[in-house]
Amino acid sequence: MIRLKVNGTAKSYQGDPAMPLLWYLRDVLQLTGSKFGCGMGLCGACTVHVNGEAARSCLTTMQNVAGKDVLTIEGLSEHGDHPLQRAWEQANVPQCGYCQSGQIMQAAALLKSKPHPADHDIDEAMQGNICRCGTYQRIRQAIRIAAGVKA
């Protein structure tokens, strides 16, 4: 039995401990905001926070999260009004939107460790998150808005 917290709620899991967290979130808990994009930690669409740090849930197994706090896009803010979510709306970042939960979760981890990132910090932190629609310049803009920094 693996115990963990997801978005503040205690959960227990009895299946294969090698199952990646992503499929537990999506198929078991029906928390489908975290997306599958590659299964190899190459694209960042599945990004969640584990004990406050950004993690690729497609590579993080259930046994890796035993006793830990998992935060997904659904739990990032109560009313969808995290400063990054508001900034994402303000800059009209999304096109198809599929990668954006992962982008926002990655950016949220960045702002925790670096509240006022320079552009090169943003590019370094976000280069693991692919957006095939190509919304990168607006992602950068939205992070700046949320952080209150200028270009």
Next chain:
Amino acid sequence: MNRIELASRRDFLGTLFSAGAMVLAAGAVPAIADAAELDVTTTAWNPSVFLGLETDGSVIIVAHRSEMGTGIRTSLPMVVADELEADWSRVRVEQAIGDKKYGSQDTDGSQSIRDFYLIMRETGAAARLMLERAAAAQWNLPPAECRAGNHAVIHAGSGKKLGFGELVAAAAKQPVPAKNEIRLKTPEQFRYIGKGIPIVDLKNICTGAAVYGFDAHVPGMVYASIERPPVLGGKLKSYDDSAARKIAGVEQTVVIEGAQPPYGFQALGGVAVIADNTWTASEARKKLKIDWEYGPNAIYQSETYRKSLIESAHKPQKVVRSVGDVDAAFGGAAKVVEANYYTPLLAHAPMEPPAALAHYQNGKVETWTATQDPQQVQETVSKALGIKPADVTCHVTLLGGAFGRKSKPDYVAEAAILSKKIGKPVKISWTREEDIHFDYYHSTSAMYFKAGLDSAGKPVAWLQRTVFPPIGSTFDDKQTYGGDGELSQGWIDIPFDIANLRAENGPAQAHLRIGWLRSVANIYHAFGIQSFIDELAHTAGKDPVEYWLAALGAPRTIDFAGQHAKYTNYGKPMSAYPLDTGRLRRVVEVVAEQSGWANKKSGAGQGWGFAAHRSFLTYVAAIAQVEVDPKGKLRIPRVDIAVDCGSAINPDRVRSQFEGAAVFGASVALLGEITTADGRVQQGNFDTYPVARINEAPYETRVHIVEGGGLPTGAGEPGVPPTAPAICNAVFAATGKRVRELPLRKQKLV
């Protein structure tokens, strides 16, 4: 209960549409004449298949095109709302299921706005007129004095006002306006058109609540993962599933019969593992032991094939456009320049791989999927199951990117076949490796160019040959020549005013499923032509933009008369959408001015490159700035793009499409390449098939919308073609290294 039965609904629609109110002339408009039920049970009044008004004032607008990131699910309903004078905050957008009553739902070819803009305007305007007349009748006032404004009808003289909801019942009984009575707004009256509004899914996307094909869920569903023939057309000889079936959570394995050529949208076949979650299904699939007969496509080596394409491009081929006498003109030229260009196969790689959920019961099947064309889902699934298209229901989710991949519903056929075989709802979600291995690939192409220059460096003769396995081969395995549509994508329609010009096309046999990818054949044709003209400019010692404009010649429309050309103009008449070189010139001038081209000094690792191209009836010019450091590492600090798409209906979404196209074009130029060995695709994930990341994409793309003021044209695709050659021309300006083969990452720049 606010539902009102509208006895005359069918008459209403019959009259309205048979009177031609919806302008059927263009041929791309919906066949709406029949039943007009909305898929919205609470709707009180359905003035059209696209619109419903409820007695509480709610307005329901149906989005019948698929949302893959262009914003179309917002932009077309916004047009209806504007003409209706509806308050957007009281509009609910409902996604249509697949149904012919909506007309084409094939969200492809950058045509949603161009084909449905006027229809949506007329839909809103007709309903607005009926609301106004209903109010006038109630007040016993002249209808001309009663005007709809912001969700109510107002009589300015008396200050009387009735909300749309209050008028629904009476409006529904109004006689149907004749076509010539419908009064479209003037541009000054637009509330949303040309101004734009944020996409309806914005909040849901930012909170993780948006539902994509991968997220579809019904109770009792099981998850499937399929091992497909590794070579196209391969057959299953034997398999051993004993290890797979031992895994906890695995229910069974199921064989799907192999596809037969032509492959079209058929399921590819293979062995499916059915399990109680996605991960277990795909892990168990790895335990299958399968013996395949690979079939004739196992001979396909992309490197050998590349050489054969280049050889073909050096031989005389089928003439697809001819002006003057090229051969004679080469004889009289002061200088002759030749070059080969080559582009590889590409995969679509949308962030959401193909996914579908299907539930077959009692001879009918219900599907939920990310598709660009739900009516094609109905066709494909009905063929796969031997049932009628009408017995296939297709619910359209959001699409996590598509770029052409999701107009080919082979994956929906898989889910439907499996559901029929096992009697349960089946969800199939492809891995990235499956997506890369079993795509409908963007074609590889070899091009040969030869130009004759006069003593001033001006081109007086131009010969070009293109050779590529065509998309048509997917639907007719004997087809080897490019289709008229592919050859009309930047090849026949080379816009330069050259007295002697010949375009040719040679045959090539496909060994994979070839499909359309964002901007299609324009990608390679623009790369070849726009790079070669840049070569000529440098050969002549001229500024590339000035040289380009001189080659373009005086503003004119090109009609190809007497030039042995079958130009398809994206399915539109040349009379309404001419190929107007004056508009092309204008976007070139704008991009040159906005980027500060005249003052840029290329060299020493920094360069600016230019390209311009018309596609999907839209005129686009791009200037890219690149930096190449001493180690050969390339950076793209800025791209400027000028676009004339007639009218920009939702300008921020036009901008975002062109920002995205610059990134997509950067992936094409720098990174993308699919290769094969023994018929198998050698790439599998983003490590071997990289796409542009935030640190590789253009740092900044500035989009300059040039208001042509004409009919709206494409926005989703036309930004892609000029980007790759602009980047490669900038690389030449920075390094002196001419890029004639993509992708750039395979080449040493220093």
